[in-house]
Amino acid sequence: MPLSPRPGFGRKMALTRCSWLLLSATFLSAGAEISITPEPARPAEGDNVTLVVHGLSGELLAYNWYAGPTLSLSYLVASYIVSTGDETPGPAHSGREAVRPDGGLDIQGVVPGHSGTYILQTLNRQFQTEVGYGHLQVYEMLAQPVVIANNTALVERRDTLHLMCSSPSTAEVRWFFNGEALPIAVRLGLSPDGRVLTRHGIRREEAGAYQCEVWNPVSVSRSQPVNLTVYFGPERVAILQDSVTRTGCTIKVDFNTSLTLWCMSRSCPEPEYVWTFNGRALKNGQDHLNITGMTAAQEGTYTCIAKNPKTLLSGSASVVVKLSAAAVAMTIVPVPTKPMEGQDVTLTVPGYPKDLLVYAWYRGPASEPNRLLSQLPSGNWIAGPAHTGREVGFPNCSLLVQKLNLTDAGRYTLKTITLQGKTETLEVELQVALLE
Numbered sequence: 001m002p003l004s005p006r007p008g009f010g011r012k013m014a015l016t017r018c019s020w021l022l023l024s025a026t027f028l029s030a031g032a033e034i035s036i037t038p039e040p041a042r043p044a045e046g047d048n049v050t051l052v053v054h055g056l057s058g059e060l061l062a063y064n065w066y067a068g069p070t071l072s073l074s075y076l077v078a079s080y081i082v083s084t085g086d087e088t089p090g091p092a093h094s095g096r097e098a099v100r101p102d103g104g105l106d107i108q109g110v111v112p113g114h115s116g117t118y119i120l121q122t123l124n125r126q127f128q129t130e131v132g133y134g135h136l137q138v139y140e141m142l143a144q145p146v147v148i149a150n151n152t153a154l155v156e157r158r159d160t161l162h163l164m165c166s167s168p169s170t171a172e173v174r175w176f177f178n179g180e181a182l183p184i185a186v187r188l189g190l191s192p193d194g195r196v197l198t199r200h201g202i203r204r205e206e207a208g209a210y211q212c213e214v215w216n217p218v219s220v221s222r223s224q225p226v227n228l229t230v231y232f233g234p235e236r237v238a239i240l241q242d243s244v245t246r247t248g249c250t251i252k253v254d255f256n257t258s259l260t261l262w263c264m265s266r267s268c269p270e271p272e273y274v275w276t277f278n279g280r281a282l283k284n285g286q287d288h289l290n291i292t293g294m295t296a297a298q299e300g301t302y303t304c305i306a307k308n309p310k311t312l313l314s315g316s317a318s319v320v321v322k323l324s325a326a327a328v329a330m331t332i333v334p335v336p337t338k339p340m341e342g343q344d345v346t347l348t349v350p351g352y353p354k355d356l357l358v359y360a361w362y363r364g365p366a367s368e369p370n371r372l373l374s375q376l377p378s379g380n381w382i383a384g385p386a387h388t389g390r391e392v393g394f395p396n397c398s399l400l401v402q403k404l405n406l407t408d409a410g411r412y413t414l415k416t417i418t419l420q421g422k423t424e425t426l427e428v429e430l431q432v433a434l435l436e
Contacts, residue, residue: 033057036120036134043110044218045140051105051118053132064121065105067092067114071121071131077105110138142169142214142221149210149226154202155311156232161199163226165212176211176222204230204268233267234306237315240264247317252324255350259291263304265315271306279303296323296352297396323351332414332428339404341435347412347428349397355419361399362386362413366425370413372399404432 033055043049051065060082068075076090080099087099096108103122107114120132145167154161165173173194175182182190182197186206189198199206209225238247240262253259263273264287275284278300282289291298303318330351339345347361357377362370363386371384373393381393392400397416401408409432415425 034120034122034130034132036118036132038134038136042217043136043138045111045138046109047138049107049110049114049136049138050100051107051120051134051136053103053120055132056103056122058124060103060122060124062123063099063103064123065090065097065099066119066121067116068119069117071119075119107136110136112138112140114138139216139218140169140171142171142216142219143167144221145173145212145214145223147210147212147223147226149228152226153229153231153310156204156230157201158311159202161197161202161206161228163197163210163212165195165197165214165223167195167212167214169214169216171214171216171219174213174215176213177206178208179211202228202230204232206230207268229268231268231308231310233311234265234271234308234313234315235267237263237265237304237306237317239302239304239317239319241319246319248319250320250322252322253291253294254324255294256348257294259294259321261289261291261302261304261319263287263289263306263317265306267306267308269308269310271308271314274305274307276303276305277301291321294321294323295348295350295396296354299323299354330416330424330426332412332426334428334430338431338433340433341404341406343404344400344402345404345430347399347401347414347430349414349426352397353416353418353422353424356397357417357419359393359397359414359416360384361391361393362415364411364413366413366415406432406434408432 035054036051037054039050039052040047062082063080065077066072066075067077073091075092077092077097078090078099079088080086082101085101098106100106103120105118115136115138118134118136122130145165148164148166150162151159165175167173175187175190175197177183177186186197186199190196207228207230209227211223211225213220213222238245240246241251241259251259265271273285273287275282275289289302299322301318301320303316305314305316307314330349330353333348333350335346335348336343358375360374361372363372364370368385370386372386372391373381373383375381375393375395375397379395390402392402394400397414399412409430411427411429413425413427415423417423
């Protein structure tokens with residue numbers, strides 16, 4: 001486009017001094033000999049440029065320079081008289097141009113508006129004219145672009161990503177993902193001008209750092225990265241024991257030992273965890289569950305539920321935990337095994353019946369005078385004739401004897417009755433060591 005004329009240079013002056021050149025001269029040729037090239041060839045904004053003329057011949061009287069596609073007075077930059085060196089600015093003079101004695105045109109501190117077609121018209125002593133054409137392209141120094149995202153945290157397969165490369169320049173645009181050129185599959189989502197990137201149903205592998213870059217032959221500028229997070233999952237929820245997946249399995253545990261279950265899943269962000277035991281929620285909230293002092297009361301189904309607060313999805317996995325076969329048979333085990341005078345002792349009962357109705361503890365043989373206490377179906381226990389006030393019963397058939405003395409040593413008998421009416425009697429010999 002032609003440059004706007006500078007104030008102070010009148011149209012009348014250009015007509016009076018140049019009209020003879022425009023109107024009365026005979027054209028000799030139309031650019032067959034004269035050519036124009038800019039130096040430097042690819043000028044950047046702010047450079048000083050010379051439009052160098054090639055192919056001038058004969059004794060020339062004057063030059064006319066035009067910044068436009070035709071020999072129109074409105075495009076006239078300047079006229080130059082060779083013999084005197086006089087230069088007359090035209091309507092298109094911007095204040096930066098100066099004609100050289102050799103016919104070239106100097107332009108100081110070019111701006112993008114100087115880009116376009118330039119025409120040199122010459123006049124010789126025979127009043128014949130020649131014209132030459134050239135093109136000047138001024139490249140701007142590019143400012144840093146900015147990537148604008150509709151959102152930087154999206155849900156996989158549900159949300160759409162829109163990225164726009166914002167730049168005041170019309171320069172070419174290219175995109176980068178994690179510092180590398182954008183993959184071909186992602187490039188398919190670019191707008192025709194390359195400035196908008198759209199991805200429908202975003203995928204997790206598209207999470208990362210996005211940048212855009214504007215460039216021309218003399219300047220390159222890349223944006224700051226915009227980091228995209230893609231939420232997904234939870235997927236493949238599993239319960240592990242000792243790094244081994246046990247989902248859907250039955251885990252056998254020895255009596256009075258410990259077990260740790262781990263809940264694993266693929267999820268972004270890390271999911272929230274809920275553990276349940278036989279359908280009842282446990283107060284845990286961690287990715288692992290510790291089961292300590294394994295007894296029959298802890299047998300059952302353990303379930304881990306993983307919940308993603310961003311995708312609002314959840315998944316679960318379950319295992320069955322049982323006492324090992326060696327612990328299934330009902331036995332009486334004193335804890336500690338060799339208590340001392342003054343200590344407490346608990347007569348534990350590994351493998352007690354799950355369908356227990358009632359039980360009774362005796363000091364000696366199973367007869368009423370020897371009964372210490374009985375556990376009722378309600379879960380409460382009642383004292384028997386032999387109760388000393390130091391014995392406590394528990395729902396798992398265990399008997400606590402507090403502050404032992406030497407007379408507490410001897411035989412203890414447990415009698416159980418199940419809901420099916422099955423009766424079983426066990427005996428244990430308790431030893432009490434003398435306190436030294």
